[in-house]
Ligand code: FES
């Protein structure tokens with residue numbers, strides 16, 4: 453039995469952002485109300501930059517992948533000249549899906565319904581029986597989203613022609629993508645193959661969970677037991693060495709101190725450790741110690757609204773969260789690697805990708821269970837209206853196990869969805885260990 457929530461009134465507040473107490477709460481109706489869901493589609497997913505995929509997923513001209521972005525089916529492709537293109541996967545004739553395979557390489561895409569055929573630049577190149585259309589007929593090409601741009605290989609689109617430039621949109625999150633991308637001499641690469649799973653919960657719960665340092669020890673006990681049993685010593689000081697940061701425009705991260713990345717995962721052999729050490733020594737020469745110290749720290753980054761990059765150094769995951777219904781989301785995850793790594797380090801990464809993050813691994817199922825129980829309990833959202841997200845609000849510096857990063861996200865959400873403005877939450881700047889800069893700034897455009 454479902455009850456239809458009443459329409460929000462002018463006075464209805466989804467976010468209680470009380471700086472005096474201080475206290476920050478989110479009304480659970482945000483997680484169940486179909487009207488909120490529609491507004492998100494329109495006011496968030498119709499307006500901002502959205503992640504489509506990584507350039508390295510398309511290695512040659514005419515390579516393509518099909519996927520959904522904000523509920524719209526798209527073709528993510530490389531054209532004949534090697535440029536990245538994104539097409540709406542719908543025939544301009546009468547609407548059939550042009551491309552029904554998940555991936556492939558094709559010089560032409562032919563619609564199976566009436567046989568119209570397009571090249572990889574989106575041009576309509578052949579129409580069966582086209583004499584019936586008359587000489588003045590304007591041949592429609594494939595439709596594309598209003599904007600397309602990329603940063604260090606991460607490709608984004610926007611359905612809003614007036615959206616700000618991608619680099620401005622990314623704000624300080626750019627630096628965190630740099631910390632990930634600088635871990636390869638030849639450009640970080642996304643591996644073939646994905647993890648795809650669904651969660652019976654509102655999509656915003658996985659956003660929160662993706663950089664929630666607070667839940668790790670209690671929710672992921674099984675994973676930590678496995679790691680400890682394999683001989684790794686996890687000390688509380690290393691696990692607790694982290695901060696939470698507001699990166700502007702709703703982006704945020706929980707960030708581990710130097711050396712916190714790589715404490716997860718099964719132990720490496722001496723040769724593996726030596727290779728890892730040598731790789732990072734090379735980076736020190738190139739970028740300076742302060743930047744590389746930061747590179748060796750774990751980071752869980754959320755680029756508003758739904759792109760997650762989790763870099764635990766021993767493994768990097770790109771996660772795209774798609775809202776399908778108020779109580780149901782789909783998740784796609786890719787593994788990103790430095791391709792020049794030796795066999796053992798590669799193996800460790802893949803092992804981590806499976807055992808930690810995989811849908812059948814030792815961490816993700818626990819997260820899924822946590823989120824699904826939240827969603828089930830929100831059936832009582834009228835009786836228990838508010839979730840509390842206040843942790844660390846009064847601390848001079850917010851920790852990674854605090855909730856500043858989620859509040860940052862929710863404030864941006866409330867601004868877009870409900871036209872409510874929230875001032876930035878004041879904190880002291882993090883210590884110098886978290887602020888080291890890259891010594892030698894290099895030209896960073898689309899190259900990985
Ligand atoms: S719908 Fe594609 S050719 Fe007719």
Ligand SMILES: [Fe+2]
Pocket residue numbers: 661667668671672815819
């Ligand atoms: Fe988790």
